[in-house]
Amino acid sequence: MDFLRDPFGFVIQEYTGWLGGLGLPAVWVDIIAKLTGALVLATGAMLFVVFLIWYERKLIGRIQDRFGPNRVGPWGIFQPVADMLKIFTKEYITPIGADKFAYNLAPILAVAAVLLLWSVLPLSVTVVGTDLNVGLLFLVAVGGLGEMSYILAGWGSNNKYALLGAFRLVAQLISYEVPLVLSALVPVMLAGTLSVNGIVQAQESVWFIVAAPAAALIFFIASIAEIGRSPFDLIEAESELVAGYNIEYSGLKFGMFFVAEFLHAFTVSMIFATVFLGGWQGPGAAEIPVLGFVYLMLKTFVVYFVTILFRGTLPRFRIDQMMNLNWKVLTPLSLALIMAMAIVGGLTRELPVFWQVIAFLLVNLLLLGATDQLMRLSQSRKTKSNLPMQPLRKVLTTSTKHGAGE
Amino acid sequence: MNGLQVVFLLAALVSLFSAAMVVSARRMMHAALWLVLTLMGVAVIFVTLQSSFFAVVQVLVYVGAIAILIIFSVMLTRRVMEDHGDQILPGWRAAGLVAGLLFAIIVGFLALWQGFTTMLVELPADADNLLDLGQALVSPQGYALPFELASVLLVAALIGAITIAVDRKEDQHG
Numbered sequence: 376m377d378f379l380r381d382p383f384g385f386v387i388q389e390y391t392g393w394l395g396g397l398g399l400p401a402v403w404v405d406i407i408a409k410l411t412g413a414l415v416l417a418t419g420a421m422l423f424v425v426f427l428i429w430y431e432r433k434l435i436g437r438i439q440d441r442f443g444p445n446r447v448g449p450w451g452i453f454q455p456v457a458d459m460l461k462i463f464t465k466e467y468i469t470p471i472g473a474d475k476f477a478y479n480l481a482p483i484l485a486v487a488a489v490l491l492l493w494s495v496l497p498l499s500v501t502v503v504g505t506d507l508n509v510g511l512l513f514l515v516a517v518g519g520l521g522e523m524s525y526i527l528a529g530w531g532s533n534n535k536y537a538l539l540g541a542f543r544l545v546a547q548l549i550s551y552e553v554p555l556v557l558s559a560l561v562p563v564m565l566a567g568t569l570s571v572n573g574i575v576q577a578q579e580s581v582w583f584i585v586a587a588p589a590a591a592l593i594f595f596i597a598s599i600a601e602i603g604r605s606p607f608d609l610i611e612a613e614s615e616l617v618a619g620y621n622i623e624y625s626g627l628k629f630g631m632f633f634v635a636e637f638l639h640a641f642t643v644s645m646i647f648a649t650v651f652l653g654g655w656q657g658p659g660a661a662e663i664p665v666l667g668f669v670y671l672m673l674k675t676f677v678v679y680f681v682t683i684l685f686r687g688t689l690p691r692f693r694i695d696q697m698m699n700l701n702w703k704v705l706t707p708l709s710l711a712l713i714m715a716m717a718i719v720g721g722l723t724r725e726l727p728v729f730w731q732v733i734a735f736l737l738v739n740l741l742l743l744g745a746t747d748q749l750m751r752l753s754q755s756r757k758t759k760s761n762l763p764m765q766p767l768r769k770v771l772t773t774s775t776k777h778g779a780g781e
Numbered sequence: 782m783n784g785l786q787v788v789f790l791l792a793a794l795v796s797l798f799s800a801a802m803v804v805s806a807r808r809m810m811h812a813a814l815w816l817v818l819t820l821m822g823v824a825v826i827f828v829t830l831q832s833s834f835f836a837v838v839q840v841l842v843y844v845g846a847i848a849i850l851i852i853f854s855v856m857l858t859r860r861v862m863e864d865h866g867d868q869i870l871p872g873w874r875a876a877g878l879v880a881g882l883l884f885a886i887i888v889g890f891l892a893l894w895q896g897f898t899t900m901l902v903e904l905p906a907d908a909d910n911l912l913d914l915g916q917a918l919v920s921p922q923g924y925a926l927p928f929e930l931a932s933v934l935l936v937a938a939l940i941g942a943i944t945i946a947v948d949r950k951e952d953q954h955g
Contacts, residue, residue: 507837508909508911509833509837512837515841516837519849520844523817526849527814530856538856569911
């Protein structure tokens with residue numbers, strides 16, 4: 376294996392070879408190699424956030440017809456570095472009555488939960504942290520740790536706004552986990568494995584976004600909800616919640632949440648690129664592994680670009696709209712999709728791959744069209760039966776009926 | 782003692798200690814957080830048994846959903862969050878006796894069970910117990926019937942929850 380074709384794999388192999396030459400037992404070599412890999416990957420990912428923040432601010436600036444950061448360095452590229460240095464110097468404030476342990480654990484857990492996601496994502500043919508046979512489930516389960524960190528932050532701050540923000544955020548995350556998992560089952564069915572690397576390898580002939588566009592759409596929407604970006608950014612609705620769960624945090628502890636949010640947005644794009652856009656697959660990626668990494672980054676940045684476009688252009692959902700979209704549209708659609716894909720997959724088992732994919736595609740489009748028609752129907756029924764002011768009045772009456780608890 | 786045993790002992794100690802903390806913590810919120818640690822410890826024990834699926838499901842279902850549900854309900858009953866009263870039950874001797882007896886009975890039955898003394902067999906690296914589990918859940922010779930029964934039970938629970946929570950149409954217009 377030469378350096379130019381696969382620099383990462385080359386370095387890893389040289390490093391493990393050097394460790395083995397030191398005369399340590401094989402178990403220790405394995406443990407040390409994995410620990411180093413985790414350290415390098417986590418540090419690299421955290422440093423990468425510096426670039427992501429600049430990229431996003433610049434892009435949002437362009438969308439809003441501004442320049443974005445343009446003072447520090449060429450094209451303002453060192454602005455996040457300056458911000459980072461500033462945040463290091465800020466004072467840590469611990470509110471009175473805060474639950475110290477929960478309050479301090481929360482930011483660390485938030486970043487750790489995102490970094491854990493990187494451990495099962497294959498970066499190229501040769502570079503993957505761990506190829507778990509339940510990788511995709513692991514990705515979802517780690518999200519649970521993130522939820523725990525938000526609860527800890529909201530609770531530990533001893534602040535009603537923080538608690539309300541955490542409540543709202545966790546309710547949103549748990550709700551959108553349902554369609555997320557259900558739509559992720561479709562690629563699992565198509566690939567016949569839960570391993571993330573297996574799913575990537577199964578997309579050699581055709582990407583799963585072609586075979587299952589409906590699942591990809593649901594997964595994408597649910598992912599955006601999971602990272603709490605606009606239009607799902609109710610968690611930081613300033614007019615209602617001040618700033619959400621992280622209101623009492625300052626300095627680097629706030630910075631940790633900030634890093635976690637940006638890194639999560641990028642990681643979620645990477646998961647989408649891995650599961651639906653073929654990961655490192657591409658022409659020549661199997662022979663020249665470094666190309667696979669380039670392909671993966673390109674695909675990830677395309678998805679990330681779309682999430683930023685969403686953030687820059689869409690207004691915020693109301694909480695009932697958000698819940699309606701999840702429970703009345705995405706969840707039933709993904710349930711129907713799983714059944715339809717299973718039936719079509721069983722019927723077309725003998726056909727060649729091309730016709731199988733066509734059948735999957737048709738079923739997906741049919742379901743998407745049917746959902747669209749149903750939504751239109753219910754919308755027109757609503758506008759026909761209700762006066763313009765009625766929806767608002769309904770909200771008011773239900774909220775007073777349930778008392779102050781709502 | 783090999784590495785696996787060290788990990789197992791650590792995980793067992795952590796889960797036992799945090800389980801004890803769950804019942805002795807003064808603040809309900811802390812009890813809920815200790816419960817999370819207990820559940821994580823159980824997940825680690827699943828990992829030492831090479832049962833990655835159960836480990837991940839343990840985290841996904843128990844930490845990601847059930848523990849968060851418990852924390853929600855704890856937070857929504859904030860008035861009684863802190864317990865200032867005596868934490869020891871008046872009839873703790875009788876309760877301790879019953880608990881000890883039950884524990885002895887369970888341990889006795891486990892000791893009689895022949896699986897208790899079976900040595901662990903290391904799975905080959907390419908063994909996919911996930912496939913076996915999936916097939917056992919849907920095959921008529923395996924656990925298809927209990928699996929379906931559990932699904933019916935869960936659907937009934939879901940429908941019950943919706944029936945309780947739903948806003949009736951006539952109420953809305955009234």
